[in-house]
Amino acid sequence: MKSRRDFIKISAAGTGVAALGLTSLNWKGATTLLGANENDPVSDEELKLYPTYCEVCFWKCAGWAYVDKNGSIRKVIGNKEDxxxxxxxCPRGTGGIGMYNDEDRLKTPLIRETVNGEEVFRKASWDEALDLIAEKMDKLRKEHGPECLALFSHGTGGAMMGHLVKAYGSPNITAPSFAQCRGPREVAFAATYGEEVMSPERTDIRDTRCLVLIGSHIGENMHNGQIQEMSDAIDQGATIITVDPRFSTAASHSKYWLPIKPATDIALLQAWMHVIINEELYDKAYVEKYAFGFDELKADVQNKTPEWAYGITTIEPEIIRKTAREMAAASPAVIVHPGRHVTWYGDDTQRSRAIAILNALLGSWGRRGGFYFPDKVHLPKYPSPPYPKPKRSWRDAYPEGKYKLVSEVLSTGICDATIPNPNLSCHLRGWIVYGTNLMAALPDQEKTLEAIRNLDFLVVVDTMPMDITGYADVVLPECTYLERYDILRTSPHREPYLALRMPAAPPKYDSKPNWWIAKQLGERLGLGDYFKWDTIEDMLDWQLKQVDSSLEEMQKIGVKKYKREYEDLYLLENLIDYEFNTNTGKIELYSTELELEGFDPIPQYTQHPEPPSGYYRLNYGRAPMHTFSRTSNNPNLFDLMDENSVWVNPKVAALWELKKDEYVWLKNQDGVVTDFPIKVRVTERIRWDSVYMVHGFGHNNKKLTRAYGRGASDSKLITKVMEDPIMGGTGMRGNFVTFLKEDPNREEIES
Amino acid sequence: MRYAMAVDTKKCVGCSDCVVACQTENNVPNGYCRDWIVEVVAGSYPNVEIELRSERCNHCDNSPCVRCCPTGASHIVEGGVVLVTHNECIGCGACIQSCPYDARYSHPEGYVDKCTFCHHRLEKGQQPACVEVCPTNCLYFGDLDDPNSDVSKALRNRKWKVLAPEAGTKPQIYFLT
Structure with missing residues (x-):
């Protein structure tokens, strides 16, 4: 039965789990973090420290979990060496302890079954759940081939699950962080410089003299190292220029705020290029030495005057000139920031290209205060057989040659390859979803659901009963990052660093770490050779010994700094000879690669649809105390922010007679309405043609007892996707909403 | 010795890390807090300004909460830190009424609670938890009598203000503007 997958609200229905766990409400009605009689703070000397790195977001800051003599984790504090x-x-890292303490956590494996015609989850043992998954994976492999399996993952544990899926024989491993987030900038920077921006971003904000933010709301997105460095830059008197239709926190700390009309950024970037080229403010020696296609670019932007851009962006020509000159004055210590979540309007690779080109004109790539050349520790992999070579992939869902420039697997591509289609040679039938709530992470929920309805099986591994778990056949409860080892953190930075995560406490409930899950499944599938270590400690110790350390050493220090192996941090400071990894070996202002694939070699502004009368563009973003939709139920972070609100300009509020703190439902251009009402914030911080809300709220799984029904989901309203033809990014800012003041779900009976 | 704190409103992003760090350090029950964020928006689009402030007990030199406490539970210790001895507090709430900054709350266990400047940390030579954690490094703490303390240096080099100076409480949380 393929259409049986009704949403199960993980509950004690039928023979289901009576897994309500311990309530932390004490009789006085207050939820205490650590129970009564322990109210007095404990001196740090009485606490034992365990190294970890944070998993509340992708920045992965290293820290210490402080554990008291009863074995309770009291707090998590950053590691000064990291x-x-x-x-x-950041607040999420400090509040990460709430992820461990959350009494709504998944507690046991769950298996979907039908009782009296009703679909429910039944509590299962690990053996039973793993046997069932292995049986389904084995059947899939035999009947349809291993390429019919896909893995969606987010976060550190995804690597171990990915290892399993690769050993199994599938190339279909994806994360929403590409097509729903930073993909366009990586493709654009690779097309320009032959290298990606990477994570953490290689931006030298610490030493910059001018930071330009295009819709990037640093300070609301809490990318820790960046916010710290932006603060240093403020101390040092750097100029900040923020382009945003909303008066963001960063805008409030900026010398210039350009309140741009949404969807017109490329026109502004072109006008900036026009000024910088025509006033000869660009870094001539740098451009002459490294750039390809300057003459073509110069010719192209001749008519892109600030006056032209004014009509499009509503930014006054004098401000465009002034800000261009500020950037040039700071050159090369200037950063036009590539942003992170950049899938907005479907021409995002081109906008990111314009940003990359502007940086090249200012000579900031490879220079102090611009973009540095990062380095990382190259950790040998634990010996294991080579992966089998897949014969098919998700790409078979598309015509030959489409998405040639895509450097990662598209999450939306996995959905397309799962929905039956006579042309599909690789029809995906099984999904493993690790640590990502697809219902909130992917736009166009209907399409995701259609793909899910066509699956033979769906396995979800998570710590929390996120919305996606309700569609699973098997749910596996992972323990949180504070209760497990993981692979070593090797992310690139100015200097190479390693960071260790080890358990500060045993797993609560019947939860298990990802590496154990992957190994168990591997062994059941006859892939034991890929998991030859007994426990992950053996694997980590072996790896660490290859790089002159050991598990024992890392358990004491948490992070270890290594010497750079590669070139200088600011390699292009003195205009040395250097070959870029592009077709021409140069920085491609004019992209030969894009031209070859039939796309504009120089970015062009194109007009995007505007909201119809009575509708407002839906903009969304982040709050510093939450990560996506995954933290909304965290007791500590919920305490800081328990719902989102819809920001409305006072003029719009007056028109609709909306009052402060009134609850409304939002309806989009396709008639889709939010599940829950959202509070109105009447504020001068937003333009009159758009509204704004923080992403990640409006959960509809009742098992998230705190977050359920709090605020509204922007993802639900993002039904129109503006696809980036270059790399398949899902532009999500072309949706328009209007207000419903009365409950659209109310019952009305006519008689 | 005179402990004080300066908050740089030009750097604060209102992330609430100070709030949650205080809660975990001091076991503040969920739903309560000893420090908090205030966002003031002025002007109209597009001529807008925001001031973001991390606020807490002002550890006033002239503290009405200490004066009005009937049991002596509210008291001042060395360095001007205003504290509440929990087991001497009868929870009458007079201090809560008297505070112009709304810095005190009734703890569910029956006593009044507030910021202590992390007195237990000061005793060990550490900074308050909020100061140590702030990702923007916008909180400066130290001894005003020491010209080289972080707070003295911050106040020497910048314009600043205090909240509700008209209340005459001589507050010791300074806001750099």
């Missing part, structure tokens, strides 16, 4: 955080975690 360049990701410099000893200062």
């Amino acid at each position: 360049p990701h955080c410099n000893g200062r975690l």
Whole structure:
């Protein structure tokens, strides 16, 4: 039965789990973090420290979990030696302890079954759940081939699950962080410089003299190292220029705020290029030495005057000139920031290209205060057989040659390859979803659901009963990052660093770490050779010994700094000879690669649809105390922000007679309405043609007892996707909403 | 010795890390807090300004909460830190009424609670938890009598203000503007 997958609200229905766990409400009605009689703070000397790195977001700051003599984790504090955080975690990292304490956590494996015609989850043992998954994976492999399996993952544990899926024989491993997030900038920077921006971003904000943010809301997105460095830059008097239709926190700390009309950024970037080229403010020696296609670019932007851009962006020509000159004055210590979540309007690779080109004109790539050349520790892999070579992939869902420039697997591509289609040679039938709530992470929920309805099986591994778990056949409860080892953190930075995560406490409930799950499944599938270590400690110790360390050493220090192996941090400071990894070996202002694939070699502004009368463009973003939709139920972070609100300009509020803190439902251009009402914030911080909300709220799984029904989901309203033809990014800012003041779900009976 | 704190409103992003760090350090029950964020928006689009402030007990030199406490539970210790001895507090709430900054709350266990400047950390030579954690490094703490302390240096070099100076409480949380 393929259409049986009704959403199960993980509950004690039928023979289901009576897994309500311990309530943390004490009789006085207050939820205490650590129970009564322990109210007095404990001196740090009485606490034992365990190294970890944070998993509340992708920045992965290293820290210490402080554990008291009863074995309770009291707090998590940053590791001073770690360049990701410099000893200062962000609110989510500090509140990461709530992920461990959350009483709504998944507690046992769950298996979907039908009781009296009703679909329910039944509590299962690990053996039973793993046997069932292995049986389904084995059947899939035999009947349809291993390429019919896909893995969606987010976060550190995805690597171990990915290892399993690769050993199994599938290339279909994806993360929403590409097509729903930073993909366009990586493709654009690779097309320009032959290298990606990477994560953490290689931006030298610490030493910059001018930071330009295009819709990037640093400070609301809490990318820790960046916010710390932006703060240093403020101390040092750097100029900040923020382009945003909303008066963001970063805008409030900026010398210039350009309140741009949404969807017109490329026109502004072209006008900036026009000024910088025509006033001869560009870094001539740098451009002459490294750039390809300057003459073509110069010719192309001749008519892109600030006056032209004014009509499009509503930014006054004098401001465009002034800000262009500010950037040039700071050159090369200037960063036009590539942003992170950049899938907005479907021409995002081209906008990111314009940003990359502007940086090249200013000579900032490879220079102090611009973009540095990062380095990382190259950790040998634990010996294991080579992966089998897949014969098919998700790409078979598309015509030959489409998405040639895509450097990662498209999550939306996995959905397309799962929905039956006579042309599909690789029809995906099984999904493993690790640590990502697809219902909130992917736009166009209907399409995701259609793909899910066509699956033979869906396995979800998570710590929390996120919305996606309700569609699973088997749910596996992972323990949180504070209760497990993981692979070593090797992310690139100014200097190479390693960071260790080890358990600070045993797993609560019947939860298990990802590496154990992967190994168990591997062994059941006859892939034991890929998991030859007994426990992950053996694997980590072996790896660490290859790089002159050991597990024992890392358990004491948490992070270890290594010497750079490669070139200088600021390699292009003195205009040395250097060959870029592009077709021409140069920085391609004019992209030969894009031209070859039939795309504009120089970015062009194109007009995007505007909201119809009575509708407002839906903009969305982040709050510093939450990560996507995954933290909304975290007791500590919920305490800081328990719902989102819809920001409305006072003029719009007056028109609709919306009052402060009134609850409304939002309806989009396709008639889709939010599941829950959202509070109105009437504020001068937003333009009159758009509204804004923080992403990640409006959960509809009742098992998230705190977050359920709090606020509204932007993802639900993002039904129109503006696809980036270059790399398949899902532009999500072309949706328009209007207000419903009365409950659209109310019952009305006519008689 | 005179402990004080300066908050740089030009750097604060209102992330609430100070709030959650205080809660975990001091076991503040969920739903309560000893420090908090204030966002003031002025002007109209597109001529807007925001001031973001991390606020807490002002550890006033002239503290009405200490004066009005009937049991002596509210008291001042060395360095001007205003504290509440929990087991001497009868929870009458007079201090809560008297505070112009709304810095005190009734703890569910029956006593009044507030910021202590992390007195237990000061005793060990550490900074308050909020100061140590702030990702923007916008909180400066130290001894005003020491010209080389972080807070003295910050106040020497910048314009600043205090909240509700008209209340005459001589507050010791300074906001750099």
